Amino acid sequence: MRKKEARILIVDDDEDILFSARVWLKKFFTEVITLNSPNKIVTSLQSHQIDVILLDMNFRRGFEDGKEGLYWLSEIKEINKDIPVILMTAYGEVELAVEALKNGATDFILKPWNNEKLYASVNLAVDISRKNRKISQWENLQEHSKNYELETQSPKMQQALNTIKKVAATDANLLLLGENGTGKYVMAEYIHQNSARKNEPFVHIDLGSISENLFEAELFGYAKGAYTDAKTDKAGKIENADGGTVFLDEIGNLTLPLQQKLLTLIQTKKLSRIGETKERFPDVRFIFATNADLKKMISEHRFREDLYFRINTVEVELPPLRERKEDIPALAEFFIKKYEKKYGKSHLRIQNLDEVVHYAFPGNIRELEHSVEREIILTETEELTLTLNHSVAEEKISSLNLEEMEERLIKNALKKYKGNITLAAEALGLTRASLYRRMEKFGI
Incomplete structure (x- = not known):
């Protein structure tokens, strides 16, 4: 059975609960994180994209009123209202759990739980999380795209939009050119939402912010033990976009060795995580963007000509606002x-x-x-x-x-x-x- 790409966070002060839940859920989901204190929840949400949270309702000995669980539920929803939260509760706290459902919890699991019930509840929550994320992305796109970039009186922008609308429905590689702030990200989202992949992930990767030594780990992922801090298997951003669109921004910032790695991925349409030999074949559509003059960089031997021809099946330049x-x-x-x-x-x-x-x-x-x-x-x-x-x-x-x-x-x-x-x-x-x-x- 193939594991579902999802990051599950379990919060409980009982180490036995954390261990047993983690061991069971790791069979079905790619990453399971455990916390023995709710005080670490905010930090985890800031540093990770969490799909589902399993949250205990009581953390202090002698207090069984569930108020801590309700408090942390509200804190989580304040940070991200779309994350499904499953409460873990004892039999005597069912009424509290029902109250929590009214306050935004997705489900509750009775301790000791049935493993099949636990899996079913988490699996459903993962699907809800993905749906919520897609709805949120679509709402954000609607907010940014309505009367913004997509309606224009400019002949130059109309020409660019006509090309974009034609290529959006295809799987052709697209290169977006233009100065900083001309709307390349908005256009990439628009292309994704007007393609057959619109119900699958849209993954934005800012190549200008990824250091050279983290490039492969970020894009391709790594296997457990691949290096010192690799304590679990982790899929890369390309693999997480399977079925969807990958927007590689600031491609002009890549060094020549990294350009070669990217060229190999585009040519072969396969990748291997760091530390493993297994080949994976993610089905993704690529959109590239840069504000650099790639032709000049090619003449100066700073950008590979073969990569340039791979990424610009269609090339669109977005005009600056002054034009x-x-x-x-x-x-x-x-x-x-x-x-x-x-x-x-x-x-x-x-x-x-x-x-x-x-x-x-x-x-x-x-x-x-x-x-x-x-x-x-x-x-x-x-x-x-x-x-x-x-x-x-x-x-x-x-x-x-x-x-x-x-x-x-x-x-x-x-x-x-x-x-x-x-x-x-x-x-x-x-x-x-x-x-x-x-x-x-x-x-x-």
Whole structure:
């Protein structure tokens, strides 16, 4: 029987319960994590994507009222309302368990449990978790895509969208090009949701934030004992996307050795986890993206030409916002509505819209969104005046080389925030790891 890809978290202060539940459930699910204290739940949810939680209702000796279980149930739901929680309870606590069901628990298991009942309950919860995650992803996509990127008055963007709509229904490899903040992630999600794979996983992998020594472990997974910290078998992100779509972002940041590994995966459509010889054949569709000039990188022997031709069966370039000014008013209005709802405000409008439309937006759509959100937070009236950094914008236009512009933006952000990596990364719309890699790339 093939194990189902799922991460189960069991929380109980009884080590015997943890051991027996883990041994039984490991037969059916790829990863089972145990905690002997509920105080560690928040940390686990922050560091892992948990599919199902099995939660005891009592953790202190002499207290059998189940209030701790109800408390931690509410804490879990506050962090992520979509995670199914199965309560483990004694016979005398059934009424409490029923109350917990009303408060969001998925099911409850009586101690001592029947193994078959335990498996059935967890298996159903895993299916519910996957369904919840897909619904959540779809709602997020709807929120981001309605009137955002997908409706346009720009001829250049219309041309890009026409191509994307044609290729979405196929399994062809697609390369999305464009500056940071032009909407490559949104387009990748749109393609996935308009393909035959829409009911399967959409997995985004930011190659710019993965260090070289973790590349294989993250993408391909590893077997137990493959290295010191490999205490269990773990599927990689490619394998977890089986049946769905893998969006490989920032592909221009890969070193040549990693480019070779990726090329082999694309060519053979098979992989092996680190530490095992078994070959696996995940069925995935690839979408790639970069803001780098790959043709220039090929001429400089920094990007493999054979990989380039593998990834760009179809190539689409998303225009920068300064080349689709017709869309700025609609995009600004979309972001106003979005953040009015988030921050409990209404009837907001941009006072300097003419200036905004003629601004070059070096950070593209992401900069526009951040500018709108910032003003909505800070402004106490209904009139918004977006703060525009004209000096950076003018400097941006002076060069059309993407890498030169990226380097300049990074230097400007670091200068503006006096070397504070966290603030600079946030302003650029990057993770700290992505910014460090770019700084290393440009020798900053």
